[in-house]
Amino acid sequence: MRDFSQDISALALNTATLGHNLDGHGAGWSPEQIIDACAARGYGGIVFWRREIGDRAAEIGERVRAAGMQVVGLCRTPYLTGSQAGSEDEVKASIDMAAGLGAPVLTIVTGGTQPGTKGLADSQKRLAERVAGVADYAAAREVQLALEPLNPMFGGNRTCIMTVRDALRVCDMAGAANVGIAVDVYHVWWDTTLAESLKDARGRILGYHLCDWLEETRDMLLDRGMMGDGVADLRGLRAAVEGAGYDGPCEVEIFSARDWWLRPPDEVLDTIVARFRSVC
């Protein structure tokens, strides 16, 4: 395993950690403020959300690189399945934005179960079709697509893939070289088959997301913990991911309406660095 105690170049900030994924949360820092604050602390990269970018993708991407960091990824496509699925044009627009930023990875939160179906099989099949349908478009723009399995509590309206194994099955069905998976501590920490499932993921892990699972999780969506404050075995999880060949960025993504989003961003960013060195 990599030693993060002395080297934080793999550390990336997902801006959702500062409340940037939802209206009315966080301190409202601009992309420029975030870039400068991360660069000053030695972060290796940043992951943005579409809502922050607008028509400034190229400008923001250049600004990140000028500060000595990478744009690690973009969150995310519209849903691809379920009653709230986006159109193909909307999906392609998100790919264009990732390309404009110079983000090598675009995350996919799949969307829920297909209307009128039961269980997950039909929805996963539809998901694979939709991913396959835009994979070439993304490849031509040098964007990889990362299917992110979500904790099963998000079944129904947010996801139709609940485990790494589910995500890899959909990758296999999609059959495109630029489609892989994202592994998020919040979503997979409980999966006692994770290391086994990841054996089939070699070369297909496109992202690793850090946070923690609080013993008393008070809100399923917006009460994630800072690394070290919860019950996830962070070292064990990273060992499984790196054991499957992953050596890329580790992206901190903490949705925390009751705690971290209420704190000054400087404090949040400093805490992340300390925890990244000590417990991740």
Place this chain on the structure above:
Amino acid sequence: MRDFSQDISALALNTATLGHNLDGHGAGWSPEQIIDACAARGYGGIVFWRREIGDRAAEIGERVRAAGMQVVGLCRTPYLTGSQAGSEDEVKASIDMAAGLGAPVLTIVTGGTQPGTKGLADSQKRLAERVAGVADYAAAREVQLALEPLNPMFGGNRTCIMTVRDALRVCDMAGAANVGIAVDVYHVWWDTTLAESLKDARGRILGYHLCDWLEETRDMLLDRGMMGDGVADLRGLRAAVEGAGYDGPCEVEIFSARDWWLRPPDEVLDTIVARFRSVC
């Protein structure tokens, strides 16, 4: 698969479906009212919660059998792991209550992760030790212990087993003939490896719990759906359970503070019968 369209003798009511597991919910029917209402509709059995029984276990058990039904089970032991774990005396008292009722199965919701530990391995080991420690006591009273895996969203403070595979592993570690598992639609509907995992469960499935997973689940604990109103593949799930040899009661357990607990119990009980015949 069994045909429930003409035969509802396998149908059991878990009284939580009438709000009986939480103070201040439901219509407040007595055990006697529930027994009479279920018997009148042809239910085969009832599952009670400890809080309803008090010191009337033998009396209520006899009343159920006199009405031509079975006491199918009792919910549940105190937690066995985590920061809120109960004492051995408290666990034995719940076994005594099940025996007094004549309930063949006592459900175990395990409790959360052991204080000071990360991940699930230590907690599952502790769970197996605690189960093994009371298994003989339960066997002497003709009570079987059913480990119920919970949806991973309940990790941290409520469970340390998230899947049928987890539960079977703990059964193996406990190594007692009267320890098995309960399979609940709400907790397992999303698990695409369920049928595969259940192949190892033959002879160890002690209960099958029915409800549905609503597409828009608004509260993780108290917004379960009536069978047919959600996205779970109920027929497929029962096929997997029966394929592993289960031919026992199917227990309807719907925590629903916003919907079914607000309705008259007669309407709830009638709806269950209709849905049991048509969609389960």
